[in-house]
Structures are given as structure tokens and as C-alpha cells.
Amino acid sequence: MTAASATAAPAGSGFRLPLAFTIALRELRAGAGRLSIFVLCIALGVAAVAAIGSLSASFDEALARQGRLLIGGDLSFELIHRQADNAELAALEALGRVSESASFRAMARSAAGKSALVEVKAVDNAYPLYGDVSIIKAAHPGPVWRSPDVVLVERALLDRLNLDVGSTIAIGDATVTIGGILGEQPDRLADRLAYGPKLLMSRDTLAHTGLVQPGSLIRWTYRVQLPKARASDKNYLTKARNNTEKQFPQSGFAIHDWTDPAPSLRRDADRFTQFISFVGLTALLLGGIGVGNAIRSYMAKKREVIATFKCLGATSRLVLMVYLIQALLLASVGIAIGLLIGALTPALLAALFAGSLPITLAVEPHPLPLIAAALAGLLTMVLFVLWPLGRATSVSPAVLMRAHLTEEHERSPWPYAAGSAAAGLALFALAIAASEERMITASISAGIVLAFLLLSGFGLLLQRLAARFRRTKPASLALALASISGPGSLARPIAVSLGLGLGLLVATALIHRALLKEIEGNIEVDAPAYYFLDVEDSDVGKFADTVKAVVPDAKLADAPMLRGRIVALKGVPVERVEPDPDSRWVLSGDRGLTYTDELPPASTLVEGRWWPKDYSGPPLVSFDADIAKGLGLKLGDTITVNILGRNVDAKIASLRKIDWESLAINFVMVFSPNTLAAAPHRALTTLELPKGTDPVLEGKVIQALAERFPLVSAVKVGDIVAAAKELLTKVMTAIKATAGVTLLIGAAVLAGAIAAGQQQRKYLTVLYKTLGATRGRIVSAELLEFGLLGFATALLSIAIATFTAWALCKWAFDVEFVFVPSAASETVLLALALVLAVGASTTWRVLSAKAAPYLRTE
């Protein structure tokens, strides 16, 4: 026999997949149970990413699918302050069937004298073009709101004014009958944020109210239903929009179509999804750590088997293939479970929160986010598994006969490290590619990795500290510190697995408290009690007199107000402008405008000069300095604003720094009086009541105003604040829920790490018992060990979270940060509860270990 023939690879052995697969399956027969943590960690991580992606796709799909229902037509054209003129109407009617509606705020007054702000929609007989108005408890069947002086109202108004179907209320100059309770209606998403219950009436009823006055703050919407053949033709939609804009360049139409019915809602949803995607990525990486721990523990148990394989003639490559196939098979199971959970999430949320969501989610699975989640899961698995597998291939067959050959001698060959690194880079590339804000994603992804490294380093620090103080009394503490500092220490696993989840929860709680405090402390305290809309200029004095007759110390302020839309900046249409994200809101939709010949209160001129009194030159405007910067505007630039169907060019004469927190009446754009004074408009009036004003007195003021000025709407700031707080709480709850998922995965990772060291713990427990330790002492030692690590991890989490929350409050939200001790103490308790719960199950198992298997020699 020659060396060549005896050692030559068997024919076809370069590719031995079938044998590797066979051996892998044989191995898994008995070993799969130990890898359940592996499967669980992959499943949870993939589920988090898949769920978030599925929800986002589901929301986008719902917006697209329900577009017609959401805007109430194929196209919608919106004007503020004025109706479409004959030419405009004719052009819209040429497109298809048109339905006109008017939306505004008004006061509804009961016979008993109570009043409430309502969101009125007055519609013509063509409404609704799509969908149906659902009526709960109607006086008569059919579209009762089309009857003269009959309205539908939401139940909240009946509760507020203590009324029922059939009762009458006064709106403006008209008295109307409540014909039924308003349920779902199409185009609700097109409505802006509601400050009061909704009310539906006919155009005829509107005419009786006298609320349509020149300059009234009414939004006129023209919904168009295209012919069936054209309705789904996106090219035709675009053409129709462009032609209308070309035909009426000064109309000021805000145009939407069914393909993108709620762009700002979609943007907000995208932004929110982006944020919780980072939490999803964190959950996936945490799951990956669990996977790495599980595979390391599994491979450690397989050292002798691997050595046996090698003794019997298996090559390193075959060994790698066997265990890589096992990892891939288990990862596939985990990924499948995760994808199933992710795919079902929209359906689950739709079922649980149907009433709270603004639209009906599209619940069928969406392939793209699921594919992305599966790929992310696979890359995570490769990232965390390749290194320990590489190490396993370097197990020497001599392990079978050499007890001194511990794992310390085994190193992972560099190609495996390179493979892991490549998988890690691919994972981050995937996250960045899937994101719209790539720089932010890259920065935050790097931040997440740093956070893991920081937590791992902290765990190491705890080990070193424990080693320093291990010779201490009492004995239980010494045992605990020895366990923390020795091999198989849980310091790093606990810090890494729980630190991030706890930190996220604390940061969310602190930011939530800071924002609530801002609302409660500043806005509620300093804000006016009421804003009054549509006060006639000539009524401003009488308005103030009416208030002061009831509350002499009340303070009122007023400013003329119209609404208009910025259509161009420096001659460039706003559709082609790329503003800073913080300034984008100014360009979407209409904005409040005012004029004055004096610098408004709570404003400081930072550039330029205020126009003199009686200025009569070309239109000038004073702009908010920060917003101007975000829009790329400087002193001397021209902006074009559409007001009442006319484009007005105004030069920026000054830039102002506005103290918005003072809540004095202020506007982003203030025009020179000669620009707007001649336009029909009304006043915005604010009312500040002295602290401690009796609510009964307050009610009398509102009642008096409602009776004397029936066309004026009163917006109670408290109601807006309550709505804002409720929305904030909902958003924060959603964020906390995703942080909770991270904590859940962390607990699974921790359970895996503890399970990996179970044998060693049992051996030590048996040894301690043999040497005289009582069960009580052993239990104390275990609880002390877990308690100390949980407490230390909680402290670090609180520190990181506090810093993060402070930085975000200072630089992102511009609110005052206050440390809230209860958020910290709740975190400590949660950490201790988690760690002790997981630890307690371990303690029970190690205490019941029998001595013989550990102490008897072969």
C-alpha cells in the first residue's frame, strides 16, 4: 500500500453532503431537545422583525387598498375659506361625478344651555361616492341626514349634552333635530384631528345655520368619482391632477388621490415603524447571542463525539458539515415559527384593536417583509454559529485520551471568523438597505453593537470585582462571589440578555414622563383656557365685554387669522423642495396666517427689520427663523402663498425667534397688513381665566358667548391636551410592548445560559453538600448570586437609559428632563424578579442532584 492510495480521499469525497446529512439527522434524534433554546431564540428574533415588517406593509397596503374609501372618492380637491367657482366646478365635473362637502368646527348648544364643540361635515346628495354612512339607532331608516334640519351626531355629543336621538340642538342660527347616532363613515381619515364629536348634516341644513360667512374657517372638499374605465388608471389620475393644477394655478387646491390617501399619516407610520425596527433588530441580535450560547454549549458536549468521529476517520470538513447542517435545520424551524408569528401579527392586532386603529389592516401575509426577516434570521444564525462551529472542527481526536486537553486549546480557524464577520456586515447592510433613513439606521445599528459590547464589558467588570472580594463573610456571600467570578459565570449573560431590554423600558418611561410633564406643567398651566375661532373683527370688543361681565379678571388676546398654503419657495414649487424633516410639516396642508404692524409678543427679531406702521409697499412676511433655516430660506427670499384662491408672493423682510412655549398667539408667517387686511377673514381670540376660576363660572362664560355669538367656535385647550396625552400614552405603550419583547428574548437567552452551566452547578452543589454546606446556605448563595447580578445590571441599565433619555429630551424633543425615581425602582424590581425567577428554577434543580453520578470515578 502506498501513502497515496491509503490516504487518498475516497472517490467523490470532495462533496459528501448526503453522509453529512445522514449523520446530522442521527445526531439530532437525541440531541434536539437541548437545542430548543436555539430554536426559541431564532424564532423570537425573527418574529419581532417579521411582525414589524408585516405591520408596516399591512398598513401601507390598507392605505392603498382603502384609498377610495379613505378620501371618499378617486380624487379629492380641497379649498380653504372659499368654495370652488363656476369654472373650477365645471372642470371637476368634467372629470366625473362630484360631491361637495364643507367641514368646520362649530358649537352645538342644547336647550338646557350646555354647549360643546363639534366637527361638522355638511354634504350634498351625492355623498357618499364610495362606502356607506353607518347609522346607529336612527329615528327613521335611510339617509336621515338628507332631511332638512336633521343631523347625525356621534354618541359622545349625546353623552356630553345629556341628549338622545330626537332631541334638538342649536347650531349657528339653526335649530336641528338629532336623527340618529353617527357610526363609521367613509373619508374619516381625510378629516383632520378631531377636537370634538362629529356631526353630519346636509348642505341645505348648513344654509340655515348661517355659518358660511366670508372668511369663515371652512374647508370645502370636492370628491370626484371617475368613470369606471378610468378609476384604476394611475396615469390618468396623475394627468387629471396635473391638468387641474395647470388650468387653475392660483386656485390653491390641495389634491389627493386614492393611491396615496393620507401621506402625512403614512409618513408618521413609517417613522414609527422605523423606530420600532431598531428594537426588532436589537431583539434579533439578542436572539443571536442566545443562539451562540446554545450552540457553544451543545458543541462542548459533543467534543468527545467529534473526537471519536475523527478517530474513526472523519475529516474536519465532514465534521463541520454535520454540525452546520444541524444548525441550519434548527434555524429553519425557528425561522418558520418566527415567520408564522410575524405573518399573523396584523390579523391578531386587527382582531384585538379593531376599534382603536384608524383603518382596517390588510391581514393577509406580505412576502417581502417575511423574506427580509427570514434572511435576517439566517444571517444572524451564521454570525453567531460559525465561530463556535469552527472551534469544534479543531477538536483534537486525542481528547479521548487526554483529559488535560480542555477547550482552551481549541481555536477557531480564521476563515470561520471571517465568515462570521461577513454575515454580520451583510446583516447590517440588509437593515440599512431596508430603511429610508440610512444614515440614522447605520448610526443606531452601530450604537446597538456598542451597547452590547458595553454590557459585555460590564459583565466582565462584575466578574473582576467579585474576584477581588470573594474571600468574605458570610459563607453564602463568598460562595456567591466565587460563582460570579469563576468559570461559567453568569455575569456577562445576565448583563447582555437583560441590560438592553431593561434600558429600553426605562428610557421609554423617562421620556414619557418628561413629555407628560411638559404637557401638564407648561402647556396646561400657561396655555389659555380657550381658543375662539371665527370671531368677527367688529365683534372683538363685544366679545371681551361679554367675558369680563362674568369674569372681570379674564385676559383676552386676539389676532386676525386666515389660512393659506405655501405653494412655492424662491419660485420653486414645494413639491420639488426637500426640506429638513423638522420643517416639512409647514409645507403639507394649509397654515394659519396673520398680519400685524407690530412685532408679536414672545417674538424676537434675529434678522431684518419690522415694517413701519402704514407700510404700503410690496407684500412682506416675517418668518420663523428655525423653520426658515429648515426650508433653506434667507432674508430677502420670496415665498408664494395661496390665499383664498390667489397666489401671493411675499418677500421675507425679517426672521423671528418665537418662544412657542409661552403659548401667546403666534404664527410661523406674519404678513404686513397691506397684504391681507382686505381679504375676508375673522379673528382668533384666546381667553385666559384667573387661576382657581370656579368651573361653574367658566361654564357661564362659555354659555354666554355661545348665546351671543352663535357662529363662534370654542376650542377648550384642556380637551386638546387630553387628546394629546392619550395619543402619547398609546404610542409609548406600543414602544414599551416592543421593548417587552426584547426583555422576553433576553429571558430566553438567560435561561439558555443558565442551562448550559447546569452540570457544573450541580457538581459544585454536590461538593458543597459533601463538605458540610446546609441546603439553606446553598439556597442563600444562589439567591445572592442572582440578586447581585440582577441588581447590578438594573443599575447599569438605569444609567444608560437616563443618559439616553436626557440626550433625547435635550436635543430631540427640547423638553426639560427630570429623573423619575419610580421608573428606576420599577426597573430594579423587574430585573430582580426576572433573574430570581429564572434562578429559582435552577436552584431547585441543583439542590435535588444526587451525589453519586458526580463523585463516583469510572
Added chain:
Amino acid sequence: MDRPVEHTPAIALEDVHVTLLSRAGPVAILRGIDLRIPAGDAIAVVGPSGSGKSTLLMVVAGLERTTGGSVSVQGIDYATLDEDGLARLRAANIGIVFQSFHLVPTMTALENVALPLEFLDHDNAFAASRAALAEVGLSHREAHFPGQLSGGEQQRVALARALAPRPALILADEPTGNLDLATGAQVMDLLFDLKARTGATLLLITHDRSLAKRCDRIVSLADGRIVSAGAKRKVAAS
């Protein structure tokens, strides 16, 4: 498989040194071992604990690299082979029986025996494995896992595994160390019987003098050196 030309020794060790590094410094385990074992012989290696017996076996098995000298098995110089080459050589030429059996716990007796044949891409691995199990009297246990077998049965499975590829060389490291006397005797009878039938060369590490006397030659090791190589004995017919 091909049998070597008669004068090529089954095992040839020339001035073999093995020095291992420990925390206390280098430790010489084998110091200049010269040993030639003809094909077909049964050699017992005896010596006190720490004399280097197991290391000698590991060197012959290609599980330990020497720090000096040369090792050849079946005329193949180990210095010319990498790790995978040594693994393939073991699969084809060397059967190893361990004191602790080292069966794969997640595989049945039949699958354990078939492993080296599968590593060799043997066409009828399982048929040959069944035959090997029958030779050791365990046909009725082929579907059992190691945990379901007694110590003696496990060692017999290990024996079948070692011999299934019909290796030229059998290495046995204290094969009866974990067995009671009666079972151990059964296992050794089986080992020698199979050795005689296949004509393989046997290198047996043992503390048991009575076992050693069953071999053709006894090599004594002490402190990493051969203190006596022994003359070839005439073994009484069993």
C-alpha cells in the same frame, strides 16, 4: 485490502520523542522509542502509570504528533500526512478500541459500527456492519443505543466497529479497564479470535499481565523509554 510485503513492518518507530508543554514547563513523555512490529504480531505494552503507554498508542494511531523521530504504519510515513490524511488512514487501516468504549450515544449499535465504513464510502456499509455485529454476537442488539447496552456489550460493539473495515492494525487501550473480570475475559477472547481470523497486527496497552502473556511480545515502558522489548514468544494454542 492489500497486505504489505512481509518484510515491511506493520509499525516502525525510529527514535521517537514526544514532549508536551505544560504549565510547569516541557514534559518528555516518550524519549527515543525504537520499535518495529512485524505484520500479524500481537504486542502487549506494559508499564506503570505515566510511563507513556497511552502516548505510544496515540502516536501509532496518528492522534499525537511526535516532536522527534519518525513513525510509519504499513510503510506510510506519518510526516507526509496532514490531519485529514491521518484521519483517512485510520479509517482504512487502524481500528481502535478504547477503555471507555467511546460509542456515539446518539447512534444505534449498527450505526456506530457502520461509521468508519461510511467514512470510507463503503458500498455496503450496513451489510458489513451487520456481519461485524454478528461476529461479536450482538445481532439482536443492532437497534439499541449505547445507553441501552451493558458495559460488555458496549465494548463488543466497539470491537465490531474497530474490526468492521478489516484494518491491518488494531490498537486497544486497556479494553477491559471498565469491565468486570468475566466480561473482560469474554471481550479479550473475542479480540484475539478476530485478530487471528483477520491476520491483523495488534498493539495492546494493558496492566493485566495475564493478558500480556497472550501476546507474541511484551514491551515494557518506563519513564518514556522501552526497558525491555521481549523476544517473540511462542503462544500456546488456545
